[in-house]
Amino acid sequence: MAGLPKLPGYNFSDPTITRYHLPHAFDFCNGYKIPKHPGPGIGGQPLDIDSVGYIDKLDPVRFDPSLTYGRTRSVALPQFLPHFALYDQKCLTFRAFFKQSVSESPMEHYRVRQVNIIYFLEDDTITVMEPTVENSGLVQGRLIRRHKIPKTELGDFWHWKDLDIGKDICFYGVVFHTVDCDTYTREYMASQGLIMGDTEQIPPDPYTQKRIFEQRSHISKTPSADDKLRRFLEYDGKILKFKALWDDRDSEYGEIRPYEVLYFLADDTVSVKEVHDRNDGRDPFPQLLRKTKLPKVWTDRPATFASIYLERSDAEVTEYYQPKDFLVGDTVFVLGRRMFLYDCDDFTRNYFRKVLCIEQKPSISIEKKKKPSPQRPMPPHDGLGSLEDSLQNTITFMPKPPRKDVLRQVLNTNKYLRYEMKLDVVHPEDSIRRFLLNYSLGDGTCNIYEPPIRNSGIIGGKYLRSSYLKKPGCDPLDPDYYTPADLYIGAIITVFQQRFIITGADLYVYRYMQTNPEKFPCQIIENIRNYMFNQGLLNEDIDDRVEEDMEREKKERRDAIGKEIKEEPTDMEKCMAEVNIGADYIDPEYEKRTKQRILAEYEASIQNRQAVPSHGIQPVEKTCRYPIHIGDVKSTECSALEGNYELAPKHIDTPAEIREKYYADVLRRHEEICTEGKPIECSDAPKIGEEPSICDEKPVQPKPIMVHPLQLPEDACKVKTVKFAEGPDRCVRDRYDLCDLNTEKTQCDCTDYKKC
Known part of the structure; x- marks a missing residue:
């Protein structure tokens, strides 16, 4: 039927x-609009574009x-929202007015009616609504039903681009x-680029103003008499x-x-209850x-x-x-009885504030202060059960289990921080033993497991069941337990008088x-x-x-394209420059x-992207077998650029970068001496422009590491204004070394740095 001609009488359904x-x-x-992928056509029939006849040679299905x-x-891809869903229940509201002429009335010639467009x-x-005005006598409400309002006779309709403040809009012959x-x-x-004008005032309606003036003219103030009926009707209850x-x-x-x-x-x-x-x-x-009625002086009588x-x-x-x-706070006499007023209700306070212009005092507390109960001494722990369980038995007569942090257990169920430990070696045969410490985030307990080592003669397995680990030297009645903040690489923890050294951790810890x-x-x-x-x-x-x-640098390079392109002056600009026109501007x-x-x-742009830390070695407190002689580290400050240098070449290092390279090499060699225990022979501080010497790997007599003041090149100030000074931040940079981590280094008598 698809091949039949489209002629009258030849159409078949x-x-x-x-x-x-x-x-x-x-x-x-679940209450949210989920866009649906394009499906079939009318009645569930497949569309022509889904046919294989529309597949291109370079179809993405065939070509990868x-x-x-x-x-x-x-x-x-951004989520597609249709126009009616994006602007659902969103409308623009304009306040407007129009003048309606009144004929055959001596009282008014026109009315000013306020509407909302x-x-x-x-x-x-568009719809036009008129707010309801009380006693207006007019039929108000919806003046124009909601539909597209034609703008011209050519079929154009009013659009939001045509609306503005202070503009006359004509809807079906009525000018708003x-x-x-x-x-x-x-x-x-x-947001669409249209700035609305300033707010204007709606002109008053002459007839409404006249009615308001007439109503005001009849208002009069006369002193009211003490009428009991009026007081009853006004103040009853x-x-x-x-x-x-x-x-x-x-x-x-x-x-x-x-x-x-x-x-x-x-x-x-007055009554007293x-x-x-x-x-x-x-x-x-x-x-x-x-x-x-209560008299003030009840004994006052003739x-x-x-x-x-x-x-x-x-x-x-x-x-x-x-x-x-x-x-409130005063004493009244009720037929000889002294009544001290110490409080009143909210209605009384509001009445005194609004009617009598008197602010009542705040409520006065009449409760007796309870004597503080003597603090019960806490009995010492007898060693049976946990400390929390024994403490709970002393609080109440009927023993109850101690409360647990249920929220913490729910949020951290089956979450553990794993650490690798070794024994603080006392016997040489224990040097090969390794232990796994599991810290439970749900309840703060720790368990220790020792992996078995074949042919070692040591039986592995569970070393410690889940229990709280107390810190040495803490109060036995108020113990301080180990937390993840106390566990780090090199930390020494004490587990029931046995010292362990943490040597590793799981990636989940970080x-x-x-x-x-x-x-x-x-x-x-x-x-x-x-x-x-x-x-x-x-x-x-x-x-x-x-x-x-790399992506950020690529974006910066793309953004920088075209900035350095110089526009050639036109012939007119060249001519004006020759005759010196416009030079005064x-x-x-x-x-x-x-x-x-x-x-x-x-x-x-040429500044070093990486953070350049301050370098230098703090004075040592004691000398180890590999002494370190520290020279004077002076500050170099270039107050200003020397010569007529506006731009700095990129191939010259700044003084901060030179110091970074020099002192980084010194700290690396010092760490090798402390960790490996092998003395290396190094030359003196290298000069600028020379390659550093290669240390001899053969064991030789230990020589001190010399740290001399760094010599800067003569043209260092020509690079840019820099300032370098030593500061107490070496520990911030090298926290992994020996600084302020309570790390005990018993393998070698290395240098103890000064704490920051």
Whole structure:
């Protein structure tokens, strides 16, 4: 049927096709959109481009360029997101207004109506919403439904590039003037290169202003009378609550009792409520004083007042308590009882702050200070069980197992740091024995295993079960256990009075130190790193670092292409230069700054990329069998460039590089003497430009290593300004040697360096 002509009446439909829907672009997995690879066409039918007829001769399936050019590192392709998924629920919002004319009304001629123009980036549709204004009398809400609004009669639609602040926009004959936009709109427009204008003010609506003015004219302030009904309606249920204490210790069997003083704002009455504690032994009376007006001086009454048959009225009371008289920290008298106010609730504090402009004092603590309990002495450990288990039995009557750090065990399950050790040799036959120390990161225990050695007469196997290793000399009741920070190459640890020397470690130890550098001193990390480097276990790291440096240098060279290309002046520029036109506009300061910047960039480009440490040997405290005579190491400082040298040649070494090469060779020879114990005969310090002498490998009489001040060439200052001075950082550079690691060297009486 595919070959039939496309004529009316000759079109046939495939009866096998029953599904005509398009395949979806992505799937949802755990709430995330996962792009789907291009699949079949309509109804699941294969596409023409998937046919073998479209396979090119140089098809990548048949031709493998890796066989000719080698494997290349593939670059991860960016994840494709369709336009509607990238800009889903993202819209631009503009504030605008338009004027609506009003006819046949003497009150107003036009209205100013505020709207929000919302542009949806998902499908470039626009809607216009009018916020609801109370008592406006207008039908507000959505003025224009969401759709693409035509801009011209040619079929163009409004786009976000056409929107701006302070611009008139015409939608279906209505002109909207934009005045402001939200923060997201400004940031999005700025990211696309469009800077929005300043915010404008919306002109006021004349009719709305008139109504506001008329409403204000009828407002009047008149003093309100003390109306009981008004006070009841306004303050009913509003009570000022204070916490008080009645100190009755002056009387027999008196004590301090807590109360609550309630002041009712509706009628200015006061009541005192008792506060009962559980099992306090008192009758459950709810109140000490019922709701009544409380006089300040309850004994103040006329001498002629007949108190036998008359009750006290307002005429006999001079003054009642008011809210301003109840302050935290003061004492009020409730019919002769002294009530100390020590706290109030939040409503009372807000009322005093807002209505009376009085700030209540903070709460006063009335709790008695408990006497500190005497510290119980800790009994000594009897040697049965672990220290933590025995200590737990002394804390509680019913023994409980000591608590464990569950989170540490879960995160570090089956994680061990392995070290290789040897015995601190006392007997010669133990020199061949080696041990493996496994430090558990889950609970901090250590176990030691001795690999068996055939025909040695020593039975290997488990040397120590998993247990905590105490440091020698620590408090037996508060022991200090060994941690990974105490384990490094050359460290001596004591395991139940037996000394071991750590001679090796696993690569996982160094990886763990890299992951957790805050748990280890920098000297320990450098010690393990030097050991791994000497064992050749960091070759992959070095290769990766070298590859990164090469890629960075290639990128720098690519970026530098074209910078040194000089543009030839045009004929017009040459003509202007001959007649000296435009010479007055040359800025000599700008040329000077540019010249200095180029000189600084060139000096930075020829600078040694590697970190050049300060070199020198610290004074020794004692002399070993191979003495070292140290000369004066003077500082060389070139204050300025000599002569007219703006650029330095690359083939001349800087003074710092010369010192690095010289003292590195001295330290290497000194390390060979200390570690191998073979004296070598070396010549004096070489001069600049001469090759160093080769040491004789034959055993000769030990001679001292001479370290003289380094002689710099005469043109050293012509390279660039440098400064070299000795400093106390030799231990930072050579941590793997003998510096500040508590390493005991008993094989040879080598020099002990001065600690930094």
